[in-house]
Amino acid sequence: MSGSSSELFGFIASELAKFVADEEQGTSLSNGKTRELGFTFSFPVRQRSVASGTLVKWTKAFSIEDAVGKDVVAELQTAMQKQGLDMHVAALINDAVGTLAGARYYDEDVVAGVIFGTGTNAAYVEKANAIPKWEGELPNSGEMVINMEWGNFYSCHLPVTEYDQSLDNESLNPGEQIYEKLTSGMYLGEIVRRVLLKLSLQSSIFGEIDRTKLKTHFHLRTPHISAMHHDNTPDLKIVEEKLKEILEIAGTSLETRKMLVEICDIVTRRAARLAAAGLAGILKKLGRDGSVDKRRSVIAIDGGLFEHYAKFSKCLEATLIELLGEESSKFVVVKHADDGSGIGAALIAASQSQYRN
Numbered sequence: 072m073s074g075s076s077s078e079l080f081g082f083i084a085s086e087l088a089k090f091v092a093d094e095e096q097g098t099s100l101s102n103g104k105t106r107e108l109g110f111t112f113s114f115p116v117r118q119r120s121v122a123s124g125t126l127v128k129w130t131k132a133f134s135i136e137d138a139v140g141k142d143v144v145a146e147l148q149t150a151m152q153k154q155g156l157d158m159h160v161a162a163l164i165n166d167a168v169g170t171l172a173g174a175r176y177y178d179e180d181v182v183a184g185v186i187f188g189t190g191t192n193a194a195y196v197e198k199a200n201a202i203p204k205w206e207g208e209l210p211n212s213g214e215m216v217i218n219m220e221w222g223n224f225y226s227c228h229l230p231v232t233e234y235d236q237s238l239d240n241e242s243l244n245p246g247e248q249i250y251e252k253l254t255s256g257m258y259l260g261e262i263v264r265r266v267l268l269k270l271s272l273q274s275s276i277f278g279e280i281d282r283t284k285l286k287t288h289f290h291l292r293t294p295h296i297s298a299m300h301h302d303n304t305p306d307l308k309i310v311e312e313k314l315k316e317i318l319e320i321a322g323t324s325l326e327t328r329k330m331l332v333e334i335c336d337i338v339t340r341r342a343a344r345l346a347a348a349g350l351a352g353i354l355k356k357l358g359r360d361g362s363v364d365k366r367r368s369v370i371a372i373d374g375g376l377f378e379h380y381a382k383f384s385k386c387l388e389a390t391l392i393e394l395l396g397e398e399s400s401k402f403v404v405v406k407h408a409d410d411g412s413g414i415g416a417a418l419i420a421a422s423q424s425q426y427r428n
Contacts, residue, residue, distance in 0.1 A: 076138035076146055084150035091156065106158045107424040109416030112143055113166040113190065115220050121423055124163050130222060131190045131257055134243050161420040165218045166373070167194035169415030172216075174371030174408045176418050181369040183353050184411060187346060187383070188374025190248075191255040193219045195353050221349060222251030229253060230341060234265040241288070250349070254342040256293045256376035262338050264291035267318070267331070276327055277320050284318045291317060297380045300335040307332065336382070343383045347390035354395070354403060361399030371408035378407060 091106075114133070116124035123144050129135065138146065144160045151158050164172070171184025171194045183195040197217045199209045229249060238261060239245055239252060252258045268285050271277050284290050295317055302309035307328040314320040314331070323331075350370055354360040359368040377384050384407075392400040408414075 080150035109420030166412035169412030173415035224250040343386035361402035373411035
C-alpha cells in the first residue's frame with residue numbers, strides 16, 4: 072500500500088507468475104499463444120481505451136505517489152515481461168464495472184454493479200446520448216457503462232459527525248471519498264474505535280485501562296465490529312472476548328457490552344441506509360425504480376462488507392424497500408455477485424480477444 076510503482080506491479084506480476092506456473096503443471100494451456108488477461112483495478116483512472124488508463128489518485132489508504140499519472144496497464148505489462156510472462160492485458164476495468172459485466176452476462180435485467188467492500192463504487196448502463204461528457208461518435212448499441220466513482224460523493228446533507236471529521240482530517244486523502252468513509256468496510260471499525268476512545272476518556276465506563284491499542288488507528292477493524300454486532304449469546308460473551316483480545320479491555324459489565332453493540336449498530340445502520348440511498352438514486356436516474364417502468368431491475372453487489380456483514384446487507388435491503396415503497400420495490404432485485412469483478416474482467420478480456428482475432 073506504500074512504496075514504489077515498480078514494487079507494487081512487480082509484486083502483482085510475481086504472484087501471477089506463481090499462479091500460472093501452478094495452473095500449467097502437466098497441461099498446455101497456452102498452446103504457444105500469448106495469453107489474454109483481464110485486469111481489475113479498483114482505483115480512479117482516466118480511461119481512454121479498453122486496455123489503457125492513467126491513475127488519477129489512490130483511495131483506500133494506498134499511497135504510492137510515483138504511480139499517479141502513469142498508465143497502469145503499461146506498468147503491469149512491463150512487470151510481467153520482467154517475470155517472463157507471455158501475457159497481454161486485453162482489458163482494464165474497475166471492480167464495479169466488472170461486477171456489472173459479470174452479472175449482466177448471466178442476467179440481462181442487471182442495470183447496475185455495485186461494490187460494498189473495503190471501499191465502495193457503482194457502475195450502471197446509461198443511454199449514450201444522455202452523457203454530457205461524451206465526445207465523438209455514439210456507440211452502435213446507443214449505450215455506455217458509467218463508472219460513477221461514487222465513493223467521492225459529498226453533500227452538505229450527509230450526516231457527518233465529529234468522528235468522521237477527525238477520521239477524514241487524519242486520512243491520506245482529507246476532503247475526498249467522504250461517502251466511502253461513511254459507508255465502506257475500511258472505515259466502519261475505525262469510526263467505532265474513535266467513539267470508544269472518546270467514551271473512555273470522558274467516563275470511567277471501561278475502568279482503569281491501558282489505552283495504547285484503543286488509540287491505535289485502524290486497530291479495530293470492521294470484521295471485529297461485525298463479530299460483536301452479531302453476538303447472540305445472553306451475556307454477550309463474544310463482545311467480552313473481542314474487547315479483551317483486540318483492545319485489551321477486560322472486566323466490562325453487561326451494560327457496557329450492550330452499549331458497545333448499540334454503537335456498532337448505529338454506525339452500521341447509518342452506512343447501510345446511505346448505501347441504499349445510493350442504489351435508489353441510480354434506479355431513479357434510470358427510471359427503473361418500479362414507479363412507472365414495471366420491468367424487473369437487478370442490482371448486483373459484490374464485496375466483503377455486503378457478503379459477510381449480515382446486519383449491513385439486511386438493513387440495506389430493508390431501507391431500499393422503504394425508499395422505493397412496498398409496491399415499487401417488488402420489481403427491484405438486489406443480489407450478491409460472488410467475485411463479480413474477477414469474472415467480469417475475464418469476460419471483457421475474452422470479448423476483446425475475440426474482437427482482436
